[in-house]
Amino acid sequence: MKLCDIHLRDPFVYAEDGVYYLYGTRRGEKCKTVPWTGLDVYTSTDLINWSEPYECFTRPDDFWSDRDFFAPEVYKYGGAYYMFASFRSETHLRCSQILKGNSPEGPFLPFTDGPLTPEGWVCLDATFYVDDDGTPWTAFCHEWTQIGDGTVEIMPLTPDLSAPAGKPETIIRAGDAEWSYSLIDPTSRNYVTDGPFFRRGKNGKLYLLWSGFHAGPQYWYVEALATSDSGSIRGPWRHADKFIYDEDGGHGMIFDGFDGGLYLILHSPNVPPNERPRLYRITETDDGFELGERIG
Numbered sequence: 001m002k003l004c005d006i007h008l009r010d011p012f013v014y015a016e017d018g019v020y021y022l023y024g025t026r027r028g029e030k031c032k033t034v035p036w037t038g039l040d041v042y043t044s045t046d047l048i049n050w051s052e053p054y055e056c057f058t059r060p061d062d063f064w065s066d067r068d069f070f071a072p073e074v075y076k077y078g079g080a081y082y083m084f085a086s087f088r089s090e091t092h093l094r095c096s097q098i099l100k101g102n103s104p105e106g107p108f109l110p111f112t113d114g115p116l117t118p119e120g121w122v123c124l125d126a127t128f129y130v131d132d133d134g135t136p137w138t139a140f141c142h143e144w145t146q147i148g149d150g151t152v153e154i155m156p157l158t159p160d161l162s163a164p165a166g167k168p169e170t171i172i173r174a175g176d177a178e179w180s181y182s183l184i185d186p187t188s189r190n191y192v193t194d195g196p197f198f199r200r201g202k203n204g205k206l207y208l209l210w211s212g213f214h215a216g217p218q219y220w221y222v223e224a225l226a227t228s229d230s231g232s233i234r235g236p237w238r239h240a241d242k243f244i245y246d247e248d249g250g251h252g253m254i255f256d257g258f259d260g261g262l263y264l265i266l267h268s269p270n271v272p273p274n275e276r277p278r279l280y281r282i283t284e285t286d287d288g289f290e291l292g293e294r295i296g
């Protein structure tokens with residue numbers, strides 16, 4: 001398969017031992033009915049040719065969620081592989097939970113008794129970050145659908161990732177970015193935060209990628225960038241003046257290629273049913289990242 005053949009949103013690539021593993025939110029026929037059945041992984045050794053999907057998470061019969069299996073991200077930590085993903089049911093608000101496996105291909109299984117994000121919050125797009133002191137953190141979006149002005153929250157985790165080790169802290173509000181567009185009408189405060197992802201630059205700066213909607217004559221989904229002025233996950237975070245990507249695409253992440261190159265993957269366009277993963281070479285600059293050629 002080529003990337004243009006793969007129908008998913010929220011792409012995420014984990015790279016290990018010469019293999020790239022691609023995860024994302026299923027789209028198309030597999031997610032038109034309830035219950036949703038699982039999450040997939042695609043593999044490649046050259047970023048051009050990809051395998052058929054393999055189901056790396058299959059919904060257990062007793063799993064609490066039966067829909068909206070969103071935005072899986074996989075990280076190796078402490079000798080195991082952890083998948084951070086979002087879930088929902090008819091009776092439970094959307095939230096994030098950690099799954100665990102012994103391989104990037106899974107099978108991933110529920111690691112905790114229930115969700116990681118706070119009870120009563122509508123959340124999605126959890127990611128993972130380990131700070132310079134070795135403290136593990138998750139970051140996630142508190143959804144605009146519940147609070148109007150969407151936020152990115154951070155929360156420390158216990159060393160084994162089994163539970164929160166503190167309360168959530170807000171690090172950005174979408175409406176604080178001058179370019180944010182209100183989805184309801186220009187006078188309301190309904191601003192989206194999607195897909196947080198942290199990347200430490202070679203220059204030592206800590207960057208946060210996130211997506212929202214651009215305030216312009218036509219609203220577009222964009223890949224935005226913020227920089228931590230302290231170098232810490234707590235910020236304060238300063239929004240960049242320009243976007244990494246502004247052609248109706250986002251929910252991206254950056255990874256290192258086996259060729260020494262740096263890559264950005266995101267989905268575009270943002271309109272169902274046309275979403276596809278798009279892959280670009282990127283270059284790190286003094287104040288962020290610059291988009292290069294498209295791959296695949």
